[in-house]
Amino acid sequence: MSGGLTSSPHRELGLTDREYERIVARLGREPNGLELAVFSLMWSEHCAYKHSKKLLRRLPTEGARVVMGPGENAGAVDVGDGLVAAFKVESHNHPSAVEPFQGAATGVGGILRDVFAIGARPIAILDSLRFGELDSARSRYLLAGAVSGIGHYGNSIGVATVGGEIYFEGPYEQNCLVNAMCLGLARRDRMVRSAAAGPGNLLVLLGALTGRDGIGGASILASAELGEDGAAKRPSVQIGDPFEEKKLLECSLELVDAGLLVALQDLGAAGLSSSSSEMASKGGVGLDIDVSKVPLREPGLEPFEIMISESQERMLCVVEPAKLDAVLEVCSRWEVRATPIGSVTDTRRLRVFDGGELVGDMPVEALVDDCPLYDLEPARPAAPVYPDPPRRLADDAPADVALRALLRAPSVASKLWAFEQYDSLVGSRTVRRPQQADAAVLQLAPDGGRGALAVSIDGNGRRVACDPYTGAVEAVLECARNLACVGAEPLGLTNCLNFGNPEKPHIAWQLEQAVEGMADACRALGVAVVGGNVSLYNESGGGPIYPTPVVGMVGALPDPALAAPAGFVEEGHRIALVGPFAPDLAGSELEKLRGRLATGLPQVDLEAQAAALAFVREAVRGGAVASAHDVAEGGLAVALAECCIAGGVGARVDLAPLAERGPERALFGEGPGGVIVSGPPEAIDELARIAGAVPFLRLGEVGGDALEIDVGAATLSLRVDEARSLYEGGLPDLLQ
């Protein structure tokens, strides 16, 4: 074995002195360069969750429907008829900030692999995106690139992109967020796990060639060994090839379906190092890998580079020797490269060979389980963390001016410009397309199931910045409310926690508060967290991003035909507001336009929220309502306008009962719990009768070609066609 490096580069690789000492103690010697590279990645925040793992234990992860919880490639819940839904959300923030097209594309590719790694066919993609304000050329470039990259990968691989959200806020200017969620379906009896097993079994690498892409953090080693010229040319953003992944996807699912695999795992961050050690750790075995057998894109890669390369479109599987020929035959049919590169051992060590030479030898447990976990040192910030947003609207602007400004504000305005760049239809499952309803609805009939799944992704970072606990509660509630609007009951939740540097006390406080809020909301709704991802250190010279816990939720509904659209349906239908909605201007879009950021949000009564969600869900399932749309950014006035725009019809409503604390709050105040429903008069009468303790307020009637709102002293009127051109033009106009 080659000796240790002459310098001590562990600090450059992000390891502390104490972490390094711990590695030396576990090995009983100094690590060599390859081992140090592998340890530095396995013990990084990205792989080891060393600043968040303890906190994440507070989230509820158990439930009757849970088939796979956190720790597997993706979470999974039972959806009946022998089917499970597998899903996960993951960030690709930093690569997207460097190169938005490839960063976003490979983010989609990565999350797809997580889902088909457990034998599930990916059926839907959703994306949660955050950029700086669109007056910045950089933000426009990042938005266009990320949307295009998502479309490129998802469209080319034939997985429908069915939903998502985009917000524009100053603190994301330098650190944009690209979170991609994938939902897949598997037959419960055909799922595959990632635990390697059976000493003597073969380790087979599937898919693309291994190159130098993605070797970022370890460049200090690269320059030490390869000279500075080589290091400078080394790209640290991976390049995606959806065609390669399409073949890999079909091939992997055929291998799983034929029962040819013992275990399957995707290669993501830290490449072979993390995939192999995770597989060995879960199976309680060891693995021998011969890097000289790994097919390379270019000659001359060092063994350590092969171990940590993040080249895309690769999977690792464990195969019994007797089944190798059958595996190779399937791979050859799909034109997928398949190479035995090692074997399972009983040593519980990850041993790396370069031909006959042993070049690395590490205890699996040390790599996977021994990274020190850190306690956060949270402290509530004494002063505001974020500057006020730019002021765009005068405080005394009349209500109709404010409504127009809100409808075209990029965070509120229609995202059709983005959604039209995604194939939302492939697979013949999409019953509700993007923006047709509050959640995407996917029927299960093509897969032999009954009913449908609903899926939504949400997380308003600005409200979390105002109040991390309540903001995170609201993110969970909004996701559940979107599901309720199509009649779906939540089955499970995945999250992506995007925060700044957790070693700073005020960021630690945001993180802790947000996780507490998310945990409490999940418990109140009886929803388990089945997986997720953490992205920390989203900071730059301009400060930290808004704390952004993104929540993805999957639910089930019995009859997709009854999934309510968001838009009003028919003249003469009655309109009502259901739920404990207490509009408040704190943290609202209106306040943002006025250049203010609140400290603190009103407390939320989780019990009342849960009861209202159940009521809405049952009303939709029973076919009592023709439309359902939740009240979110921009408050009631914007939500009503959205119902009119989507339905192509006006409405007359009276908000006076909500205006006792001022017309502005009634029109533009925000807060969780409100759903606008419409339906035939007798159906709305019946709902009012059975609402019981759930707040139920009749607002008015569908009809005409304008939205006319009465708020006691004032009235407001906006033609639907004008509302539409503001709402649909908001984003494209800024991108011209």
Added chain:
Amino acid sequence: MKLGVVRFPGSCDELDALRACRLVGDAELLWHRDRDLRGVDAVVIPGGFSYGDYLRAGAIARFAPVMGAVGEFARSGGLVLGICNGFQVLCEAGLLPGALLPNLSLRFVCRQVDLVVERADTPFTRACDPGEVLSIPVKHTTGRYYAPERILDELEANGQVLLRYAEGQNPNGSLRDIAGVANERKNVFGLMPHPEHAVDPLTGSTDGARIFESIAAHVEALRRGPLAAAGGSASAVVGRGAA
């Protein structure tokens, strides 16, 4: 009646097409490396990104072994339907006139559009009424139909333009709003919109089923005799099944 749906590596909508075909008859997948069309009565080339389409949409797929068989099948009068990438492949293979260029927006577009049925007397549209409007989605980056003016005039004169985007709904800048064209013999038809994504009321529209019903009706008519079949086609089409 049996339909065959070609599957290339990189095909995306082949299972959707298979489902749509099975609403009107038997259907199976045809593998890109096979030269045997397994006795199908009609071939569907589905949407997707065959072989990744990194060169030019459809430019590699036209060389696939299965396309040799499809070419022979078409030349002998067999029905061939190309949807989206399938349309691109058929143009690249020279089985249809014209070419598909990148959308004027240079972006992918996924949108429900209205199509006007220009000819209802062909094997692919005989279940429609002339002038009928069909609501069918498009989803593509390379869907702008192009042919030289002279060829376009010929296509119009021969009645080869079967579907046009309704006024104001052209999503890609196609010349003369052309959404779908047939060859002169009208046994090969390509269109950018996706009829296979419009066969289920739950997913938005059932208008696309008319295309598959037309094919089935034509094949059935051929079974009953060439005269019955000719009644549904402007030119005398002699399909394989009629032999």
